[in-house]
Amino acid sequence: MTRVVFVVNSSRFFLSHRLPVAQAATGEGYEVHVITPPGAEVDEVRRHGFVHHAVPMSRSGQNPLAEMVTFIRLWVLFWRLRPDLVHLVTIKPVLYGGIACRLSPVRSVVAAISGLGSVFRARSFAERLRRFVVSRLYRVSMGGARVAVIFQNESDRDLLVRVAGLPSRKANLIRGSGVNLSDYTVRPEPEGPVRAVFASRLLGEKGVRDFVDAARLLRERRVSVECLVVGEPDSGNPTTVRQHELEAWRAEGVVQCLGFRKDIAELFAGCHMVVLPSYYGEGLPKVLVEAAAAGRAVITTDHPGCRDAIIPGRTGLLVPLRQPDKLADAIQHLVECSEERRAMGAEGRKLAESEFSVDTIARQHLEIYRRLLSA
Template sequence: MVIAHQKKTHLLYFVSEDWYFVSHRLSLARAALEAGYEVTVVTRVKDHGDEIRRAGIRLIDFPLKRAGLNPLLEMSFLLRLWRIYRRVRPDIVHQVAMKPVILGTVAAKLAGVPGIVNALGGLGFVFSSSSLKARLLRPLMSVLLRFSLNSRHGVLILQNADDSELLVKRGFVRRSAIRLVRGVGVDPSAYRVDVPAAGPCLVILPARMLRDKGVYEFVDAARQLRDEGVPARFALVGEPDAENPASLKESELNAWAKEGLIEYWGWRDDMAEVMAQSHIVCLPSYREGLPKVLLEAAASGRAIVTTDVPGCREVVRNGFNGLLVPVKNAEALAQAMRTLVLDADKRRQFGSNGRYLAETAFSARQSTEATLAIYRELSSIK
């Protein structure tokens, strides 16, 4: 008697950058492999292709340009992506961030992909910026987003309730299609809770160097505290993003460092070590999905200063594991950082509380299990 083997469900991830896939989705993809899925990744391959392949994942290079909306260029991307989807024939596509969601959903529908998972960590430049360019693009992007988020067998993963309410209110998506997953989570065992080195407090802002991350407010607050003689160091950890309209220039960052306002560390991929060197982690962002860097700070037992905005306030409970400040307010930011620089006991208590939250509320295991449940849900209705 011949026993027929059931075909594996084929899961395809579409993300813009290989570094982002490794940082935010590789552990999920490994769990999917262990659960019996066949896994393919479509992304722009730069520095992390070998790491993805070593995990047993099929990798397809797709040099998507994240910035710009050139109609001819976008149509060429769409055509290439449709050909990939038609050739690979995935059962489920998991598409992350605004442009992959829009292009990927059109390609998936044209290719007849049965299950579509879209994930937005935030609403991106077009919906979060008040610039003229963003306002002009918003009507077109609204139409495209409504089309993308209303697939018959489509699911939208969001990271916080504020984004969920906003998208439903604007008519972008049905409430029944939304699944809340609280970020990608963090593995607490990968981060150590060390006592920082003696010396002045080190306050870090680890993020892409974008205006929307509150970099200008951080530098202004650092200037205020320096002028007051508060004993602290301030470091920017990250690099500009040339494809994001809100990116700072390298020359600005170097000028601040030369002035002695901040230290500019640039890109780092050893975040556990960076966190271990810090005393306070600061992210004065204008809006987030649910920032992984704050989960890493909590897992490292570090006190946090961040803004009272969607995403950030999901991680930080004011007065418990950090301090929340109003958005775009350098004075309030300086006051909060001053409080923690001068109060070591409060820093330790906030750090201990943050570690507890990382272990009980924001573990990567919880996030992975919630996402695998979504895959199973879509597999059952193919």
């Protein structure tokens, strides 16, 4: 039986972004193993019938000893499992796992670049040095003969082709992680005040502070809109919102902080627009795909990944990065232009049906698997 191993830096991320691909692989007769750090969601991974292996993996840690332990554990597992194909997801698995694959009997490798993070926005000397090192690591990790690299947007693809010397023949474009359209029944907009929702990890780079600033401006303008913040802080990211900030926002009352939610389809059905003013190194933000599936208009930034998730002017609006006043203008426009807002939502659903169906995304992944394994 053909053995496929997924390596992801979070079991939650595997379940939310790669589960349908793993299930499709199982349906094709592959034996699927999953490597993630230990965590609360590991039992759920096993309940889906996958063999799980726990490897400590810090998403943002830079302790050389801990990073070396992660690399060695992956290398040892690859020798023990001897997989036919390894599917690496997110930055550290791609870098460490790709090199470990080259030093072990792994036949084929899929490297999924779900955003490049902040490393390629180098400003200081230290950041430029880090970019140089990471570029060289990408070059080594993706240098094997039977490697396919999946990008979610053209900007990331073109950047790694340029700075990491990635051959164009290895680059594949698949737009995001997909969404189960049957989970998102399009409903009419709810009655009552217009609701704009920000739903993501609560990171500065995701634009949550810009959203709160825009909400303040809208209140000053007396625009009738309720602004909702959905998500939780991420202690592994230096730009995360701190607990005292959340408490201050709640006390101020300018936004409603709802915390982490799993019922995204129900949440979006109860709002009128979805807002993500991100300047993070996005691949293709799943929340924008989910917004399209729910038939809701989108406001996001003119930034790689974000702009790739919408058709500007048809399914949503683009705003400049880090400009809360322009963000407030866009929200106010969709509050006041209800017919345009509803038309954008309807077009968004059509976009989701044509481009973002999870069945389409899974099929594209399996085609890459078959091509590599038959080489």
